[in-house]
Amino acid sequence: MLADPATVGAPRRAALSALTDRWLTGLYRAAGAPPGTALVAVGGYGRGELSPRSDLDVLLLHEGPLDAELPERIWYPVWDGGAALDHAVRTVAEARAVAAEDLKAQLGLLDARHLAGDPALTAALRSAVLADWRATAPKRLPELHRLCQARAERHGELSFLLEPDLKEARGGLRDVVALNAIAATWLADAPRDGLDAAAERLADVRDALHLVTGRATERLSLQDQDQVAARLGVLDADTLLRQVYESARTIAYASDVTWRSVERVLAAQANRGRRISRLAFPFSGVGRGTGAVAKGTVARRPLAEGVVEQDGEAVLAQGARPAGDPVLPLRAAAAAAQAGLTVSYATVRRLAAEARPLPVPWPDEAREQLVTLLGAGEACLPVWEALEAEGLISRLLPDWERVRCRPQRNAVHRWTVDRHLIETAVKAAAMTRRVARPDLLLVAALLHDIGKGWPGDHSEAGEVIVRDVATRMGFDKTDTDTLALLVRHHLTLIDTATRRDPDDPATVDLITTVVGTLPHLELLHALTEADATATGPAAWSSWRASLVAGLVARAAGRLTGETTFPADVEPTADEERLAVEAARTRAPALALRAHAEGPYTGPDGGLAGGPNSGPDGGSPVTEPMGVELTLAIPDRPGLLGTVAGVLALHRLTVRKAGLRELDPVGAGPVLLLSWTVAAEYGELPEAARLRADLRRALDGSLDVARKLAERDAAAPRRRGIATPPPVVTVAPGAASVSATVLEVRAHDAPGLLHRIGRALDGAGVRVRTAHVSTLGADAVDAFYVTDAEGRPLAADQAAAVARAVQEALG
Structure with missing residues (x-):
C-alpha cells in the first residue's frame, strides 16, 4: 500500500487506518474479549489519520472486573509487529477522571472511535467526554491556549524555520487538533477557508518524510527535503518549503483568529456572571452614574475615519464603504497597529472582497497610512499577517508575491524573505528619531530585499523594482532616487566597514561618494542596523556595530555642513x-x-x-x-x-x-x-x-x-x-x-x-x-x-x- 503511487494523501491515510482497524479488531477477537468491553482508537488514529510511522493510540474500555491477561493478549502481537503503541485500560469513569486531570488525554479522547466490542460502551465514553469538555470549556480553553503558546515557544514558527517540526511548531498539525477541540466546545470555530487544504498538505509532507527516512520523525531536515519533494512530485526543495510555509501561515492565522474569538466569548460569559451577581444584590451600588454598560450595547470607539475599536479589535464603522474608499484597508490597518490592536477577521474579509485597487500614483493619504502602519513597530506584525492572509498585501504591492514565503537557505537568516522585510521595518521603527526622513527609512526597510525574487544580484534588481514601486506609491523623483540609493547600497556600509581599512581615506571617499549627503548617510546607517538586527544574532554584534559606527562618523565628518533645512518659500498673492x-x-x-x-x-x-x-x-x-x-x-x-x-x-x-x-x-x-x-x-x-x-x-x-x-x-x-x-x-x-x-x-x-x-x-x-x-x-x-x-x-x-x-x- 505504501509503495502504490495510485494511493497517496488522505485516501492512503484512511486506507492505512482501515487496515489497522481490521488488524486490531482481529487481535481483540482472538484474545477472547468478553462482553462489556470495547476497543477504542483515540488521538490521530481515532481521526483516521495514520501516517506510515504513526503511533497507535488505543484504549481498552471495560465495565466490570477484567482478566489481567486480556490486554497483554492484544498488545503483545502489536509490539511484536514493530508498531509503536500507546495503550491504556480503563472504565468510562476512570477515563473521565484521567481526562479531568490531563488535558492531553482529554484531547485524545475527543477523537475516540469505536473499533470492536460493545459500541454502547464507546458511545457512553464519547458522550461523557464531550459533555465534560463543553462544561469545563471556560477553564480548559485557557489551559489549552497556554499549552499552545508554550509549544510555540519551544518549537518556533513553522512558516519561518529552515528545518520545521511539522507537528509541534506554531502553525503545525497540533494546532489543527486544537482548533478542532475548540469547535467541539460550540463556543467558537476557526475560519475554514483553506484550513482543511493546509492541514492536508502538511500531513502529505509528513507521510513522505516518514517514507523517505523510515522513521517516525516530524522534523523536515535539510538533508531530507530534496527526497521529500521528489516523493511528492514537487519541483524542488524550495518549492516544497514555500508550500509548507503557506500552509502553516493559514493554520497559524486561523489559530490567532479563533483564540481571539474564544477570549471574547469567555470574557462575555464572565461579564454576564458578574451582571447576574449584581442583579442578585440590587443595593450593591450598580445603577445610574456608575458607568455600567446597558445590556445589549456594544462599545465602539473611533480610531480613524471609517474605523472603530470594538471588542479589542479594529472594525469598520457602520457608515464605511470600502468600495468607494480604496485607502480604507491601509487606514484601518494603520489605525489598528497604532492602537495596539489587530483588524478583525470579518473586517479584513470585507475589505478584501469590496475595496477597489488604489489609483496610480497612490493618493498622499495611502502613502502616509502605509508609513504609519510600518511605524507601529511590533504592533504592525499581527496586522500585516491579517492583511497578507487575505491577499491584500500582494494587491497593494504586486512584487511582494515573488518574495512571499520564499525561504533563505542561509543559517544567518532567521526568517523567510518576506518576513525578514517586515521585521526590518519593525526594527527601523525604533530608529526613526535618528533620521530626518523616517518615512523613507521605513519604506526602504520594507523593500530593501525585494530583488531576491528576481535573478541576479538582489541589490541591483531591487533598485530597479523600488524605482517602479516608489513611483506607483506617489513619491517624487528626489525621494524615489533616495529609496533607490538605499536599496542598491543597503549592504555597502557593513561590507566596507568589515572588509576595508577604515583609516584609509579612500574608504571614507567611497562612502561619501555613494551617499552624497549627510541625510542619506543617516538613512543608510539606520537601514544597515535594522537589516542586520532583523536578520539574526549572527549578523550583528558589538564589533560590527562599532566598525560601522566608526566608518559613519568619519564619513559624517567629511560631509559636515551639508545638512539641509527646508528653505523659505515665497508667499503667494x-x-x-x-x-x-x-x-x-x-x-x-x-x-x-x-x-x-x-x-x-x-x-x-x-x-x-x-x-x-x-x-x-x-x-x-x-x-x-x-x-x-x-x-x-x-x-x-x-x-x-x-x-x-x-x-x-x-x-x-x-x-x-x-x-x-x-x-x-x-x-x-x-x-x-x-x-x-x-x-x-x-x-x-x-x-x-x-x-x-x-x-x-x-x-x-x-x-x-x-x-x-x-x-x-x-x-x-x-x-x-x-x-x-x-x-x-x-x-x-x-x-x-x-x-x-x-x-x-x-x-x-x-x-x-x-x-x-x-x-x-x-x-x-x-x-x-x-x-x-x-x-x-x-x-x-x-x-x-x-x-x-x-x-x-x-x-x-x-x-x-x-x-x-x-x-x-x-
Whole structure:
C-alpha cells in the first residue's frame, strides 16, 4: 500500500487506518474479549489519520472486573509487529477522571472511535467526554491556549524555520487538533477557508518524510527535503518549503483568529456572571452614574475615519464603504497597529472582497497610512499577517508575491524573505528619531530585499523594482532616487566597514561618494542596523556595530555642513494680501479653504459636509477632505501654541505647517502661518466655528490649554503602542546665521504642536520660522528661534530650551 503511487494523501491515510482497524479488531477477537468491553482508537488514529510511522493510540474500555491477561493478549502481537503503541485500560469513569486531570488525554479522547466490542460502551465514553469538555470549556480553553503558546515557544514558527517540526511548531498539525477541540466546545470555530487544504498538505509532507527516512520523525531536515519533494512530485526543495510555509501561515492565522474569538466569548460569559451577581444584590451600588454598560450595547470607539475599536479589535464603522474608499484597508490597518490592536477577521474579509485597487500614483493619504502602519513597530506584525492572509498585501504591492514565503537557505537568516522585510521595518521603527526622513527609512526597510525574487544580484534588481514601486506609491523623483540609493547600497556600509581599512581615506571617499549627503548617510546607517538586527544574532554584534559606527562618523565628518533645512518659500498673492491686511489693521486675518484629492470639493470651497460626503451627501470620495488654513497676525507671544491648540480642540491633525515672519508694509512684523490639516475622524468643523474659536483663543476668552486638559481627562484611556522617545536637538551653528534651529522628532499625537509651542513660549524665545511635517506617525519639525532681541540663542540657552521642549513632550 505504501509503495502504490495510485494511493497517496488522505485516501492512503484512511486506507492505512482501515487496515489497522481490521488488524486490531482481529487481535481483540482472538484474545477472547468478553462482553462489556470495547476497543477504542483515540488521538490521530481515532481521526483516521495514520501516517506510515504513526503511533497507535488505543484504549481498552471495560465495565466490570477484567482478566489481567486480556490486554497483554492484544498488545503483545502489536509490539511484536514493530508498531509503536500507546495503550491504556480503563472504565468510562476512570477515563473521565484521567481526562479531568490531563488535558492531553482529554484531547485524545475527543477523537475516540469505536473499533470492536460493545459500541454502547464507546458511545457512553464519547458522550461523557464531550459533555465534560463543553462544561469545563471556560477553564480548559485557557489551559489549552497556554499549552499552545508554550509549544510555540519551544518549537518556533513553522512558516519561518529552515528545518520545521511539522507537528509541534506554531502553525503545525497540533494546532489543527486544537482548533478542532475548540469547535467541539460550540463556543467558537476557526475560519475554514483553506484550513482543511493546509492541514492536508502538511500531513502529505509528513507521510513522505516518514517514507523517505523510515522513521517516525516530524522534523523536515535539510538533508531530507530534496527526497521529500521528489516523493511528492514537487519541483524542488524550495518549492516544497514555500508550500509548507503557506500552509502553516493559514493554520497559524486561523489559530490567532479563533483564540481571539474564544477570549471574547469567555470574557462575555464572565461579564454576564458578574451582571447576574449584581442583579442578585440590587443595593450593591450598580445603577445610574456608575458607568455600567446597558445590556445589549456594544462599545465602539473611533480610531480613524471609517474605523472603530470594538471588542479589542479594529472594525469598520457602520457608515464605511470600502468600495468607494480604496485607502480604507491601509487606514484601518494603520489605525489598528497604532492602537495596539489587530483588524478583525470579518473586517479584513470585507475589505478584501469590496475595496477597489488604489489609483496610480497612490493618493498622499495611502502613502502616509502605509508609513504609519510600518511605524507601529511590533504592533504592525499581527496586522500585516491579517492583511497578507487575505491577499491584500500582494494587491497593494504586486512584487511582494515573488518574495512571499520564499525561504533563505542561509543559517544567518532567521526568517523567510518576506518576513525578514517586515521585521526590518519593525526594527527601523525604533530608529526613526535618528533620521530626518523616517518615512523613507521605513519604506526602504520594507523593500530593501525585494530583488531576491528576481535573478541576479538582489541589490541591483531591487533598485530597479523600488524605482517602479516608489513611483506607483506617489513619491517624487528626489525621494524615489533616495529609496533607490538605499536599496542598491543597503549592504555597502557593513561590507566596507568589515572588509576595508577604515583609516584609509579612500574608504571614507567611497562612502561619501555613494551617499552624497549627510541625510542619506543617516538613512543608510539606520537601514544597515535594522537589516542586520532583523536578520539574526549572527549578523550583528558589538564589533560590527562599532566598525560601522566608526566608518559613519568619519564619513559624517567629511560631509559636515551639508545638512539641509527646508528653505523659505515665497508667499503667494493671497498670503501677501492677508499679511498686508493684518499689518494695516493690527488684527488677525484668516483664510480657510477645503480641499480633497477625490472627485469632490465643496461648491463654495467651504467646510460643509464630512470627509466621506459627496455633493449629495451620500457619494463617497476617494480621499478624505482636508483644510488649508492661512493666518496672518501681528507678532505676539504664544501664537504657535495657541493656534495649534485650537486645531487640536477641533480634532484636526496637522499634516504640514509653516510659520514665517514678514513685514509687508513696514508697519511691523507679521507672522504668516500656513497649515495643511485633516480631520482625525468624523466630519470637518464648520468654517465659522473654527474662525470664531481661533479669534476667541487669540483674544484670551478661550482657554485652550484648559479645554484640552478637560477633554483628555474625560476621554477613556485607550491602550496604545510603545514608541521611541522624542528627540529634541540643537542643529549645528552653520544651520542658520540669524537664528538657532531646534529640531524636534517625535511620535505624532493630538496636541503635539500645541505642547511644543507652549514650551517655546514658556522658555521666552521667539519662533521666527517653523517647518512642520508629519510623516506617517512621526513628526519631524524644525523651529528657527531667537531671543527677545531677535538674536540667535547662546549655546547654554539653546540647550536649556531644548531640554524644556523635551520635558514638555514627556
